[in-house]
Amino acid sequence: MKSYIVRRLLLMIPMLVGASLLIFVVFAMTPGDFVDTNPKLTLERAQELRTLYGLDKPVLERYFIWLGNLLTGNLGYSMQYQEPVSDLLGKFIWNSFLIAVVSMILTWTIALVVGVFSAVKQYSWFDGLVTLGVFAAMSFPSFFLGLLMIKIFAVDFGWLPPGGITNTGSQTVGWARVWEMAHHMILPVTVLTLLSVGSLTRYFRTNMLEVIRRDFVRTARAKGLKERVVLFKHALRNALLPAITLLGFELPGLFAGAIITEKIFHWPGAGYIYFGALSVRDYPVLMGFTMFLALLTVLGNLLADLLYGVADPRIRLK
Numbered sequence: 001m002k003s004y005i006v007r008r009l010l011l012m013i014p015m016l017v018g019a020s021l022l023i024f025v026v027f028a029m030t031p032g033d034f035v036d037t038n039p040k041l042t043l044e045r046a047q048e049l050r051t052l053y054g055l056d057k058p059v060l061e062r063y064f065i066w067l068g069n070l071l072t073g074n075l076g077y078s079m080q081y082q083e084p085v086s087d088l089l090g091k092f093i094w095n096s097f098l099i100a101v102v103s104m105i106l107t108w109t110i111a112l113v114v115g116v117f118s119a120v121k122q123y124s125w126f127d128g129l130v131t132l133g134v135f136a137a138m139s140f141p142s143f144f145l146g147l148l149m150i151k152i153f154a155v156d157f158g159w160l161p162p163g164g165i166t167n168t169g170s171q172t173v174g175w176a177r178v179w180e181m182a183h184h185m186i187l188p189v190t191v192l193t194l195l196s197v198g199s200l201t202r203y204f205r206t207n208m209l210e211v212i213r214r215d216f217v218r219t220a221r222a223k224g225l226k227e228r229v230v231l232f233k234h235a236l237r238n239a240l241l242p243a244i245t246l247l248g249f250e251l252p253g254l255f256a257g258a259i260i261t262e263k264i265f266h267w268p269g270a271g272y273i274y275f276g277a278l279s280v281r282d283y284p285v286l287m288g289f290t291m292f293l294a295l296l297t298v299l300g301n302l303l304a305d306l307l308y309g310v311a312d313p314r315i316r317l318k
Contacts, residue, residue, distance in 0.1 A: 008305070012298050019294040020070060024063045027283050034079040037280045053079060070291070076284030080277055085288040089270055093292070095165060096262070096269035099185055100254040103192035108250075111197050115204025116236060122209065130201065138198040142257065146191045146264035153187065160186055163266035188265045192258060196250075203246070207239035214238075244307050248300035252293045 033055050035046045050056045054065065069076060075085035118130045140148075154162035161167070161184050172180050211217065212235050220230045259271035266272070270289055277285035 005302075005306075008302050012302075015298055016291075016294060017067070019298075020067055020291060021063065023287055023290050023294065024066060025059075027287055028059045028062070030281070030283075032281055033283065034281050053077075066287070075288035075291070078277070078282055078285050080280050080282040080285070081273075085284050088273065088285065089288060089292065092268055092273055093270045095267065096255060096258060096271055098181075099189050099192065099262075099267065099269065100258060102185065103189050103196065104250055104254055106189065106193045107196045107200060110193070111200035111204050112236075114197075115201045116208055116231065116239075118201070119205045119208035119212065120231065130205075134198040134201050137194045140194075142191060142195055142260050143264060145194060146187075146261055149187050149191060150264070160184075162187075163264070165268055184267075188258075188261050188267050191261050191265075192254060195257065196254070200243070200246070203243055204239065207242055208235060211235045211239045241308065244304050247307065248302075248304040249297065250300070252296040252300060255293055255296065 033050075034053070035041065035049045035055065041049070047056070054062060057065070066076065073086065075089070077083070078085050078088050081088050114130055118127045121127050150162045153160045163184075165184050166172070166177070166180050170177075170180060212231075217230060217235050220234050221227075225234075255271065258267075258269065259274055261267070262269045262271040263275045270292075273285065274289050276282075277289075
């Protein structure tokens with residue numbers, strides 16, 4: 001197991017280098033740069049800024065400079081915010097982690113429970129309602145669902161705050177601040193959960209329908225085991241294996257999907273500053289955040305491979 005993990009970690013190096021090349025080329029080929037977004041600059045001042053930020057160098061030279069800095073943990077310097085990208089992301093990334101992790105836990109818990117019972121009660125009224133709810137949730141775009149939630153729960157009923165992470169001018173500390181942040185998290189977490197739970201529920205339902213018809217499940221029932229043991233100990237464990245593959249893409253997908261959600265709810269996360277950097281072509285921030293998503297994807301795939309061995313003892317990682 002240890003040698004497998006070490007080899008996988010070493011393989012991450014060329015994968016991340018390849019990802020960095022792809023990310024840099026995509027942004028380098030994008031027309032315009034940070035200097036072009038300010039039409040008030042004179043030609044002399046614009047050229048001075050391009051020289052200052054290294055935008056006048058050849059693309060290949062700029063890539064190797066960026067890659068060299070990246071290997072030392074330097075993600076570059078934000079032209080918009082005038083501070084290192086690593087410091088900028090460090091201030092906001094944990095807010096994104098907060099809603100992403102909570103949303104992922106809720107999504108997988110709801111999808112697992114609902115998907116299992118929907119498969120067990122196939123074609124029942126419960127299964128019909130779940131199918132209707134799943135397709136309804138999947139049909140709404142994130143910006144429409146977010147604005148609809150604000151309209152209903154924040155404007156009409158006034159139950160929840162419309163956005164932000166705390167109240168304006170709040171000075172709360174301790175558990176009062178935790179509760180205040182949790183209160184502000186409800187709407188963005190709900191939107192992210194609704195957008196993700198539908199497809200995952202159908203995935204669990206389909207896997208369970210396939211597994212509960214297999215011979216080992218009928219054998220377990222024939223031995224007189226309780227239905228709860230048959231479903232959750234024998235059937236579910238095998239149904240989880242295909243779903244584990246999705247886990248490698250779940251967290252990066254939530255971060256990427258939260259860009260619009262954070263903007264709608266004014267949640268001060270990495271997605272919020274990414275959206276702002278996109279409008280002014282602040283490429284160091286855009287490349288730094290995209291590289292962070294690539295790292296999460298690689299680590300997620302490694303975690304999925306390790307969980308295969310936990311879920312199925314027959315799998316041996318060598």
